[in-house]
Amino acid sequence: MTHGLPSDLSTINRMMSPFSDPTAHTSPLLAQLNHEQHRAVALPAEHALILAGAGSGKTRVLTTRIAWLLQTSQVSPGGILAVTFTNKAAKEMKLRLQSMLPVNVNAMWIGTFHGLCNRFLRAHYQLAGLPQTFQILDTQDQLSAVKRLCKQFNVDEDRFPPKQVQYFISGCKEDGQRPGDVPVRDDETRRKVELYQLYEEQCLREGVVDFGELMLRSYELLRDNVHVREHYRRRFRHILVDEFQDTNKLQYAWLKQLAGLPGEGGECAILAVGDDDQSIYAFRGARVGNMADFVREFQVKHQIKLEQNYRSFSNILDSANHLISHNKTRLGKTLRTDQGAGEPVRVVESPSDFAEAQWLVDELRQLVKLDGFERKEVALLYRSNAQSRVLETALFNAGFPYRVYGGLRFFERAEIKHALAYLRLMENPNDDTSFLRVVNFPPRGIGARSIEQLQDAARAAGCSLHDAVSATTGKAGANLAAFVAMVDVLREQTEGLTLREIIDLVLDKTGLVNHYRAEKEGADRVENLEELVNAAESFVTQEGFGRSAVAMPQALSQSPASQGLSGSGSADLGTIDEFSEDGVIMSPLAAFLTHASLEAGDNQAQAGEDAVQLMTVHASKGLEFDAVFITGLEEGLFPHENSMNDFDGLEEERRLMYVAITRARKRLYLSHSQTRMLHGQTRYNLKSRFLDELPEACLKWVTPKTAGFSNLGNAAGSSASGGAWPQTPAFNRHARPAWGQSSLSTETYKSPPVPVQKAAPEHGISAGKQVFHTKFGEGKVLAVEGAGADARAQVNFPRHGVKWLALSVAKLTLV
DNA sequence: AACACGAGAGTTTTT
C-alpha cells in the first residue's frame, strides 16, 4: 500500500502512552496497513470504535493491534482480553496472532463471550454459587429441561408451549433479568416468571447452567463482588471486541463491568470493532444501539472508519453501497476499492424455482469449465433453508459436487449426545437432564412408569434422580439400581485413565456402540461414536490436556495483576483464597465436556473439498467467494414476509442483502423466480424490491431462454436485440409491452403457468391493486392466476397475511 | 419396544 502513513508516527507514539516504543514505526507489523488501518492499530490506550466495512481488513486490524501493543510493551499478554462471537473467529485470531509474533496466546484471554464467561466461572465457581463440576446445557438440553419442568408442574402446554417458555427465559437472561426483575403486567407473564423461577431452582439443584446463565452469572459476580471486579479491572488493560454490532444488552453490560465506565476508576481501553450495516442478528437479541451507547457512555474520542475494501470489484461494491444507502438508520460509511469495475452484476429471472435451479446448474458448469472458477470458490446463497432443497436436487441430479452448510453439528447428533450424557453423569450425578437421556438408552427395561415414580420420589425427597434411586423397590427399582451402579462403577474404573480410554470404556460398557451395531441403519452412528474418540484424542493433543489435570486459567499467574494479587500490598488481598484461580483444576474429561458444550463442532465444508457451497445468507457472513449467486430474490422471501412489514425488520433484511452482496469478489449473480413451491403450493412472487435499489449502471439484466417465458413479452425484446440474452439492460427492464392497467402491473405481473390471457381480465383485478374483502378487510393484490371461473388472486391483507382467493367465490372489490 | 399414523408447522442462529 502506498497510502500515506501518518506524517510523523513518533508524534502519535508520544501521545499514546508512556509505554510506547519510539521505534514502533519501524515495525514490520504496521508496514502493510493502509492509513485508516494504521491509525486504528496505533491508537492510544483509550476507548475507541472502529467502523469496519465488509472486507476492510477488520480481523487484521484487531490482531495487529494486539501484536503491536505487545511488541511495544504497552501491555503484557495477561492484560489482553479479546472477545468474539464464534469459536471460529477466536481461533483465527489466535492463529494469526501467533503468526505475527512469538507469543503464548494462552496467556491472553481470547475467546467467545461464553467461553470467557465459562473460564471466569470455573475460576470463581464458589463465589458464583456453582458446583465445581457444573455442566453446560445447550439449547436442546435447555428445552428438555423446560419440558420436564412443565410436566412436573402440570403446565398447560397449549397455553405455555415449552419452546415459548424457553424463549422467554433466554430472553430475560439476555436482558440481564432475574425472575424478580421482570415486570409483570398480565397473568401470562406472571406464570412465565414463575416457571423461570422454578427453572432456575431446577438448574441449580442439578448443577447445570445454560448459555444465558454463563453470561448472566459472570456479569452478576463482577457487579456484586468488588474484589473480583477490581481484580479484573486492574488486570485487563485492553479489551477488544469483535462484531460489536452483534452484542446484546447483557454482553454490553458485562463489558461495562469488566472495563468500568469513565469515572469509575477503570484503566482499561476498549477497542470495539463492528459494522452497523452488517447487523443481522436483532432477532436473537443483538442491539446495534450498543454502538451509539458505547460512544456516549465511554466518551469515545476515537472513531475510525475502515472503508477501503480489498475484496470486490467496484460494480459489486457500488451495488452494495447503493442498496444500503436506502437504510435510514445508519452511522454512515461508504466502501471503496482500488480494483476496477469488473464484470457487471448479472440479474436473472426464471419462470419457476425449478427452472432457477436448472439454470444455476448450467451456469455453474460454465463457470467452472469455461471461466476457470474453482467450485469451492462459488457460493449459492438463499434467505431460508427451505430453499436449499430444490437447488440440492438439481445439483444432485446433475452430479455436480456441492456442500450444504448448516444442519446438525457433530456434538449435536443424538448418538454423540447420548455418549456425552454418560460422561456428564460420571462428572455430575445430579445432572437429571443427562440422567433421563440415557437411563433407558440403550433400552434396559426402565419404562415411562418407573421413571415417573422415580421423579416423584426425587421431588418428595428434594434430591436428584440419581440419589432417589436407592429409595425405589421392586423390579423397576432393580433395573434403576443397576443403571446407577453401572455409572458409579464407570466413574471409579475410569479414574486415572486417559480421556481416550475413558470414552472407549464408556462406549463399550454402556452398550451404546453395540446397540447401534445391531441397528439396521446404525452404521453412521457407530462411525460418529468412533469419531468422538478421535475428537477427544485431538482435543487432548491440541489443548495440551495430558495425563494430569490442568489448571484452567493458565493466564493469570503470568499477569502483572495477579502477581500483585499473590504478592503483598493491595488492600483487597484478604479475599485471595475465595478466588484463587490457581486452585481450579479441571480433569481432561471435564474440560472435554465443556469443549463439547461450547463448541458444537464445525458446520462447514471440509477444507480442500472442491464443492460449490450452499448456505443461508446469515451463514455466509464473514466469508468470501470468487462468485456468488443470491437466489430467491422475491418479495416475501427476501425481504422475508415476516420482516417486511415493519421498518426495523425491512432495514435488517436490507442489511442482510448487503451482507450477501459483499461476499462476492469477482462475480455476482442475483436471481429471482416468478413462481416458487412453498409449503406445498405454488406461490407467485414479485421480484424483490432490493433489485430496484441497485444502481442500473452496475447491472446486466440477463435472462435465460426458457420455455414458456416468452409470454411475458421478453421474447420480443430478445429478438429485437439480436439474441436470446438481451444485452441492453434498459430495454429488457423497462420496455416490456404494457399489460394490465396500472403501471405497477406492467412491471411486476407474474405469468401463471396457464396460458396467459392477452385481453385484460373482466374482473379488473390485477397485481398491485388495492382490494377490499368483507372478512379480511383491505389488501393488496400480489398476483392473479387463471381466468374465468378458475381465476384466483393472491392478496396480502395486513391483518391476515397473504391469501389465495378464488374470484368466483370471494367478493373482492377494487378500492 | 418398535412401528405407524396423524397433526402441525415451516426465517434467519451462535453459544
Next chain:
DNA sequence: CTCTCGTGTT
C-alpha cells in the same frame, strides 16, 4: 410438500 413430534397400537 416434508419433516418432526407425540400418541396409540401391536
